[in-house]
Amino acid sequence: MAFDDAYSALTDHDDDARWAYGTGFADPLAGVPTDVPPGVDPADLMAYCLMLGDDALIMSHRLQEWVTRAPELEDELALANIGLDLLGQARLLLTRACQAESAACDEDDLAFHREAAEFRNVCLAERADADFAHLVARLLVFSTWRLAAFDRLTASRDPMLAAIAGKGVKEMTYHRDYAAQWVVRLGDGTEVSHERMAAAVAAIGPLAGELFHADEVESRLSEQGAAVEPGTLREEFDSVLGQVLRAATLDVFVVGDVVPSGRKGEHTPALAEILSEMQGVARANPGGVW
Template identity: 70%
Template sequence: MSFDDDAYGALTDHADDARWAYGTGFADPLAGVPTAVPDGVDRAGLATYCLMLGDDALVMSHRLQQWVTRAPELEDELALANIGLDLLGQARLLLTRAGEVEDAGRGEDALAYLRDAGAFRNVRLAERDDDDFAHLVARLLVFSCWRLALLDRLAASRDPVLAAIGAKGVKEVTYHREYAAQWVVRLGDGTDLSHQRMRAAIDAILPLAGELFEPHEVETRLAAAGVAVDPSLLRPEFDAAMTQVLDAATLSSPSGPAAPTVTGPAASTVTGRGRDGVHGPELTEILAEMQELARALPGGVW
């Protein structure tokens, strides 16, 4: 855009910008990718798996968007908005794939806006509210370390759509992990106060990581078919990445590894797993906000 351009006209002058935030001029990242379900793959299981990964991204994206205007600096508000948009893009692709595979007439909008909390399959880490900015970056670090390892393996999926989503997502989530890691180190190795708050955040978030590595029956079955990723195999890579960051942030535990292995359900007043549709009141609050307009105007188009 030059200074002689009309400001309003510039809104549609996007020939050189494939990442326009509102989708104008957006090139389909999956154009040309075969969409047929691989032979021998259970369609219902594949649809559920796409919902799992799509819901993770959708709910986490919404939580990040809530930090716009609340972050310490304008630069961080923009960074968090961009990370949220990346995850929203992943959610759109995955929910679209889920709708295509289940073949029940539900598209991405119906899956995002017309399901109740019990029908969502996201891990509970994604829906957790953040006490402060330290909790946000700690949660983003854990989420990104886990999701990056997952997407990297998903790029080899027998399902061509999941493979394409995984390959695209690796580039995005690499930045997400880097951003979160920089802030964890900055706060952990900063003042006494910032160190204390970062320590408290890490201690609160790490117990929630256990759920990320507990295979669901659908994940186990599809992993055996070469379609999904067995989350239990991601733990060593996750631990190595977390240890490296927490060591640099002077947050390693003196009595054990920096990223302790957590087994059993995540620490919460709610028992059960998000993958099974068990969620806390946080998700109900998120959906009330996110779905309000779509439910108030059924079938509305804008």
């Protein structure tokens, strides 16, 4: 479509595909039933959507920290886009959390007005990255696990959760492939890059046990056909990680035995630091609209 000037192009709101959020944003799940299916516990569904939404929200924030810091401009753009994908998933999941129990809240309330102990993200999502190798190792582990979960959630009895997962599968496939390419490039690169990639992969292992440990909410919803039992993801996860790490000439990934308790609201100090930055404007201007 031709425009007389750049401003006209930016303010034409008919082409919603060009907008991530805000003006011109079309609901990607318009028409999907929002009623909680019979036999699915609304409180558990809300808690589960909070878990998945918080995972995406906090991981997105960590990725945004790498814009202007990545090795190449193309990687800054790639990480920004991955962060936006996860932010979009977070918005949909937090909105669904409010819908599930008809709660008087919205996505902003959940993102900006909860304390650290009220967040239910896995601790892997909040971990800071010492260098780029740590970032791509963490992204590989996170996206491989989340893609396996979303692939199964497309069959969820909750139609809204199934629709969110269906949209997310396409996004997470790219996230996983992007991270895998960098892990192989660095692992099978120079002696220095290999050592740093090996150290990064080893550092992620202790936090990975939580990814496959079922919370009571996940177990109950799995029995109701609305969620995924985390333990069932392990075989696919090990297979994918094994293929990538072999190509990268790296050791087998070792999942830690100690299970962090992010799902219970027990987090590392890193989450409080993230929330202080992420929530500052909203808390300083309660009720503000931007």
